[in-house]
Amino acid sequence: MLNVIDYVPGDTLLHRLNPVTKLALAAAIIIATFLSDTYAALVGLLAFTLLLAVYAGVFGRLARLLKLLVPVALIMLVLQLIFVRSGETLFAFVTDAGLVTGGKACLRLLGVALPLVLMLMVTKLNDLANACVEQLHLPYKYAFTFTTALRFVPVFSQEMNAIIEAQTARGVAYDTNNPFKKMKLMLPLCVPLLISSVSKTDATALAAEQRGFYLRTRASSYKRYPIVGRDVVTLVVCVALIALGFVL
Amino acid sequence: MAAIIEMESVSFSYGSEAEHALDDISLRVEAGDFVGVIGPSGAGKSTLAACLSGAIPHHFTGELFGATRIDGTDTCEVTLTDIARIVGSVNQDIDAQMVASIVEDELLFGLENFGVDHADIERVMSEALDAVGIADLRHREIATLSGGQKQKVAIAAILALAPRVLVLDEPTAALDPVSSRMVFDILRELNRTKKITVIVIEQKVALLSEYCSRMLVMNAGRLELEGTPHEVFAHGDRLRAIGVDSPRTVRISNSLARDGLAVPTEPCLNVEEAYRLIRDTLSTVPGIGERAADEPEPSPHVPARPHAEGAEPVLTLRDVGFTYPNGGASVQDLSMTVYPGELVGIVGQNGAGKTTLTKLLNGLLRPSQGAVRIAGLDTRDTPVSTIAAHVATLFQNPDRQICKNTVLDEVAFGLELTGVDPSAARERARRVIKRFGLPATEAPFSLSRGQRQMVALAGVVVMEPDIVVLDEPTSGLDYRECMTVMETVRDMAEHGSAVVMVCHDMEVVSDFAERIVVMADGRILGRGPASDLFADRDLMARSSVTPPQVIDLAQRLAHDVSPAFSHITEVSDIVRTVKELMGRA
Numbered sequence: 023m024l025n026v027i028d029y030v031p032g033d034t035l036l037h038r039l040n041p042v043t044k045l046a047l048a049a050a051i052i053i054a055t056f057l058s059d060t061y062a063a064l065v066g067l068l069a070f071t072l073l074l075a076v077y078a079g080v081f082g083r084l085a086r087l088l089k090l091l092v093p094v095a096l097i098m099l100v101l102q103l104i105f106v107r108s109g110e111t112l113f114a115f116v117t118d119a120g121l122v123t124g125g126k127a128c129l130r131l132l133g134v135a136l137p138l139v140l141m142l143m144v145t146k147l148n149d150l151a152n153a154c155v156e157q158l159h160l161p162y163k164y165a166f167t168f169t170t171a172l173r174f175v176p177v178f179s180q181e182m183n184a185i186i187e188a189q190t191a192r193g194v195a196y197d198t199n200n201p202f203k204k205m206k207l208m209l210p211l212c213v214p215l216l217i218s219s220v221s222k223t224d225a226t227a228l229a230a231e232q233r234g235f236y237l238r239t240r241a242s243s244y245k246r247y248p249i250v251g252r253d254v255v256t257l258v259v260c261v262a263l264i265a266l267g268f269v270l
Numbered sequence: 271m272a273a274i275i276e277m278e279s280v281s282f283s284y285g286s287e288a289e290h291a292l293d294d295i296s297l298r299v300e301a302g303d304f305v306g307v308i309g310p311s312g313a314g315k316s317t318l319a320a321c322l323s324g325a326i327p328h329h330f331t332g333e334l335f336g337a338t339r340i341d342g343t344d345t346c347e348v349t350l351t352d353i354a355r356i357v358g359s360v361n362q363d364i365d366a367q368m369v370a371s372i373v374e375d376e377l378l379f380g381l382e383n384f385g386v387d388h389a390d391i392e393r394v395m396s397e398a399l400d401a402v403g404i405a406d407l408r409h410r411e412i413a414t415l416s417g418g419q420k421q422k423v424a425i426a427a428i429l430a431l432a433p434r435v436l437v438l439d440e441p442t443a444a445l446d447p448v449s450s451r452m453v454f455d456i457l458r459e460l461n462r463t464k465k466i467t468v469i470v471i472e473q474k475v476a477l478l479s480e481y482c483s484r485m486l487v488m489n490a491g492r493l494e495l496e497g498t499p500h501e502v503f504a505h506g507d508r509l510r511a512i513g514v515d516s517p518r519t520v521r522i523s524n525s526l527a528r529d530g531l532a533v534p535t536e537p538c539l540n541v542e543e544a545y546r547l548i549r550d551t552l553s554t555v556p557g558i559g560e561r562a563a564d565e566p567e568p569s570p571h572v573p574a575r576p577h578a579e580g581a582e583p584v585l586t587l588r589d590v591g592f593t594y595p596n597g598g599a600s601v602q603d604l605s606m607t608v609y610p611g612e613l614v615g616i617v618g619q620n621g622a623g624k625t626t627l628t629k630l631l632n633g634l635l636r637p638s639q640g641a642v643r644i645a646g647l648d649t650r651d652t653p654v655s656t657i658a659a660h661v662a663t664l665f666q667n668p669d670r671q672i673c674k675n676t677v678l679d680e681v682a683f684g685l686e687l688t689g690v691d692p693s694a695a696r697e698r699a700r701r702v703i704k705r706f707g708l709p710a711t712e713a714p715f716s717l718s719r720g721q722r723q724m725v726a727l728a729g730v731v732v733m734e735p736d737i738v739v740l741d742e743p744t745s746g747l748d749y750r751e752c753m754t755v756m757e758t759v760r761d762m763a764e765h766g767s768a769v770v771m772v773c774h775d776m777e778v779v780s781d782f783a784e785r786i787v788v789m790a791d792g793r794i795l796g797r798g799p800a801s802d803l804f805a806d807r808d809l810m811a812r813s814s815v816t817p818p819q820v821i822d823l824a825q826r827l828a829h830d831v832s833p834a835f836s837h838i839t840e841v842s843d844i845v846r847t848v849k850e851l852m853g854r855a
Contacts (some may be wrong), residue, residue: 029371029411148375166369173371176413181670188670191632192729193658193687210673217715218669225366228329232354233369233431234383242382244391 027142027172028083034144035252036078041145041153043253048137050260054267055133063270064129067263071136080143084136091135095128102127147172153247155240162238170226174219181218185211274356274435274467275299275322280336281491282317282326291317293491294336299469301434304461306478306499307471309488310513310748311720315471316362318488319439321345322469324353341434355384358433362440364420373407373415373423380431398430401464402456416620418449425456436460438470442477443746446620446774447816450474454481473748476517476777476819479503479539487514500536513750518777518819518841519544525845526551531852541823548823548848549831555851583607584645584736584768585631591639592626601626601792604640610736613760613769615783615800617776619814623792624772628739631770633657645736659688662735666742668726669715677703677717678710681728688733702732706758720751727755731762738762740771744778756782780804780818780839788813801839820844 031037036044055067075081102124109119142150151165189211190196198204275298282292291314299305309315320326327334328350338345341356361367370376377395386394399405402422407415412423421441428436436457442450458481460466472478479485479499487495487502489512495502503509506516506524516524519538526532532551538544585608593600601623608614616624629635630642633654642649645660662684665671674680678699685695703710706728709717714725723746730738740759744752752775760782763769773779779786780800787797790813796803803809804817805825817825821839828836834847 028413031409146372146375148370148372148378169371170369173368177365184665184667185670185673187629187634188663188665189673190654191634191658191661191663191665192671192684193655195653195655195687197653197655213715214669214673222363222366225361225363226369228325229361229367230369230379231329231350232323232325232359233380233427234351234354236349236351237385238383242385244378244382244388 027139027175029146030078030080030083030143032079032144034078036074037144038252039256040157040247040249040253041150042157042247043249043256044141044145045150045154046260047256048141050263051137052134054263055130057264057267058270059126060270061126061129063267064126064133067267068129068133068136071133071140075136075140075143078140078144080140083143084140087136087139088132091132095131098131099124099128142172149245149247152243152245156243156247157249159240162240162242166230166235174222177222178215178219182211182215185214272301273298274301274341275469276337276339277321278337278339280321280334280338282321282332282334284330284332286333288332290491291332292321295491295493296336297486297493297496299435299467301467302461302465303467303469304458304481304483305467305469305486306482306484307469307486307488308473308475308478308514309494310750312490312718313488313512314491315488316439317491319359319437319469319471322435322437323357323359324348324350325359328353354433355431356433357435357437358428358431359437360421360424360428360439360441362443364417364424364444367424368412368420371411371413373404373410373412376412376423376427377430380427384431394430394432398426401429401460402426416449417444418446418452418620421445421449421453422456425453429460433466435467435469438468440471440473442472442474447477447776448619448814450477454478457481473746475515476519476540479517479520487512489513499539503537503539506537513748515749519823521841522820522823522844523547525841526848529845529849531845531848541819541826544819544823545826548827548844551848552831552851555854581609581611584610585770586643587630587640588643589640590630590637590642592630592635592637601630602639604630604794606787606794606797608737608768608770610766610768611763612785613763613771613783615779615786616770616772616789617779617786617813617815618789618795622789622813624789625741626792627789628663628741628770628772631737631739632661632663655687658684659733660735661737661739662730662733663739663741664727664730664743666745668719668722671726671729672714672722675713676711677708677714677725677728680714680725681732684729684733699728699732702728706731720747723747723751723755727758731758734765735767738767738769740769740773742772742774744773744775752778776804776816776818777820780821788815790814801837804839805837 051067051071055064058064075084103116103120106117106120106123109117111117147169151169154160154165155162186196194207196204196207277295277297280292280295281290283290307315307318320330321338324345327346340353345353368376369379377398381391381394396405399408402425404419404422404426407419412420442453445453454477457468457470461468482499485497485499485502486493487509494512495505503516503520506520509516517539519540522544523532523538532547538547587604587606590604591602604627616627618624626635630637633649636650644657649657672680674683678696681703682695682699685698686692700710706724708725708728714722717725738759743755747755756778759769771783783800785798786800786803788795788803788809795813796809801821804821810817820841824835824838824844832851834851838844838847
């Protein structure tokens with residue numbers, strides 16, 4: 023299984039932006055998505071995110087995530103349709119107001135999930151951590167915790183896959199179609215996974231300390247992450263996006 | 271020369287109740303030494319490494335007595351970070367060692383932290399990458415690298431910090447023979463050119479003995495023996511008593527010396543030394559070496575198991591191909607037949623497709639071409655849970671297999687899954703547990719690594735399967751544990767199970783497998799009797815497999831000294847043949 027948040031190398035403007043600026047851009051799109059309440063704005067923001075992805079050459083990767091998210095969004099739509107009872111009934115239990123709010127909820131879900139993932143795809147985790155330490159004065163401890171957590175996601179999912187394979191080979195019927203049954207079969211596996219994760223994190227902590235983790239300061243990073251012209255322009259765009267969200 | 275590391279009566283236990291993991295250890299390591307540490311599991315090797323790297327007393331808690339001085343300073347009086355300026359350490363788990371996701375960042379991390387002048391960083395970094403030969407990997411993501419490459423990255427990251435001592439805890443545990451040798455070549459180079467003191471803990475004794483200048487043998491927390499590899503291996507019997515393997519060539523030379531056949535000099539650490547010893551010993555025998563055999567004598571008949579006579583094959587692969595959807599090692603044209611009671615070894619480099627083959631056997635993967643038939647079932651239209659009743663797999667890492675709270679539940683679990691009545695399953699499980707001498711009511715995760723492997727093996731034995739698939743069954747085990755596992759497996763084969771085993775340790779393969787399948791690049795290059803294929807130099811070279819020492823030696827002796835040596839696969843036969851030839855004189 024490939025990881026959706028893996029870094030995709032590239033040399034586009036989006037790649038070259040300061041990681042903090044990228045974070046701000048993602049945040050701005052998300053805030054605007056929450057604030058705006060018209061279809062035009064929601065669709066526009068989503069389209070903007072997707073266009074950025076196309077520009078940065080990661081659309082294919084993002085589309086894979088989209089494939090996972092669309093069913094979730096559709097479930098959300100159905101729930102909204104069931105629970106929103108105001109408005110005129112169109113057919114069966116579907117009301118027009120339900121359709122409108124449900125559709126918006128769908129778009130919001132996608133609009134909130136995608137920008138942050140997009141930013142992570144075009145940013146190396148270390149750059150993100152170092153830039154946050156340098157520009158946002160975030161203590162390195164927290165930055166390291168965050169990046170390590172993200173880095174461990176694929177490591178643990180590999181471990182989980184290996185465990186599931188071993189159990190399948192013993193005859194545990196994970197190929198069942200019943201999700202509850204599958205859940206029940208998966209639960210006992212948490213024990214081996216937990217044990218291996220705890221020992222792995224402990225080993226990582228030791229390895230980091232043996233390489234001078236506690237000596238690190240804001241000035242340690244070899245690479246510098248200055249805010250330059252293109253970042254300022256992008257930050258202005260961010261403010262504009264949020265303002266747009268307010269208005270629409 | 272000054273000692274860079276000194277330990278003075280050091281004892282350590284991981285808690286006041288626990289036994290001493292280290293018991294009154296005193297040792298000196300001179301600057302520039304290349305020290306190898308061997309010993310059975312539980313001997314305290316990793317604890318020793320933790321003491322040397324400062325992880326004890328600074329990371330692990332427990333009771334520590336005595337003094338460890340690094341470059342003259344007691345490790346208790348300085349911080350772990352200060353110790354790390356002198357001692358760089360590489361741990362067992364390569365993945366957990368990494369702190370970044372890109373190779374370059376991994377190297378930068380330590381350099382930045384220790385405040386290396388930013389003007390020098392570029393130079394230091396490229397030197398470290400060049401020293402281990404991975405300059406081309408600089409911008410790669412660590413997650414996409416192979417085990418050997420990751421290990422090199424870990425060494426480069428430590429090397430960049432210019433440590434004076436390198437402490438490595440089983441750096442090659444997860445690597446194939448070729449990558450293992452590469453790691454040791456790098457260590458030797460660093461030791462020679464940069465004068466870095468190297469201390470390495472290792473299970474692969476034959477490999478280690480070629481590289482290190484001094485060896486420490488540990489047993490039950492104590493230092494049992496120390497000296498040069500030649501000195502240490504002269505005590506072959508004592509090593510065997512504590513559960514440490516000796517290289518096969520050492521066993522040969524020690525036996526010859528004991529029987530008074532060869533001049534008792536130093537033990538032979540490699541094939542070359544053993545070859546010279548036997549050649550020189552036999553040089554007085556008339557007629558030897560003059561008419562060297564160009565054509566080796568025909569193979570003596572390999573003792574076949576009763577299977578071959580008219581038995582139905584239990585496993586057949588016909589032109590099997592498999593390709594992973596998103597790349598990865600694909601396999602093509604795999605055909606093989608295995609009969610009940612056979613023990614077949616699969617050998618080849620990492621990435622040759624061995625693991626893919628095992629997954630095709632236990633149904634985890636379905637062939638995209640051809641067919642796999644197991645006990646009459648086509649894997650393509652049989653659910654994995656049904657196949658599991660016929661095929662039992664022992665994985666490399668027992669922790670992935672174990673999921674129950676007691677050993678008894680764990681061993682009975684597989685049987686229950688295949689629909690055996692729970693009380694009957696427990697009864698059968700109890701019998702197997704008793705035979706293995708395991709504690710039935712203990713939690714498996716509280717046992718040692720070797721015992722956990724035995725629990726996993728018990729779970730396989732209890733199934734009484736038609737086919738047993740073993741994926742690196744001996745990695746991470748010490749010599750004694752390895753022999754217990756393999757003897758159990760052989761016992762299963764004698765009771766009619768077919769065994770298919772993937773293994774990197776060619777000595778184990780040659781001891782136990784009667785047939786081998788040689789793989790490279792997803793294809794089968796050869797299959798047949800183990801002794802014939804191992805003696806096929808061309809085949810071994812094409813598949814990058816190092817033949818077992820005894821077969822290599824026998825072949826060279828057969829060619830240059832006497833045809834009587836051809837097709838010998840065991841230490842005792844070499845000794846016996848030398849004896850016979852001497853008798854002729």
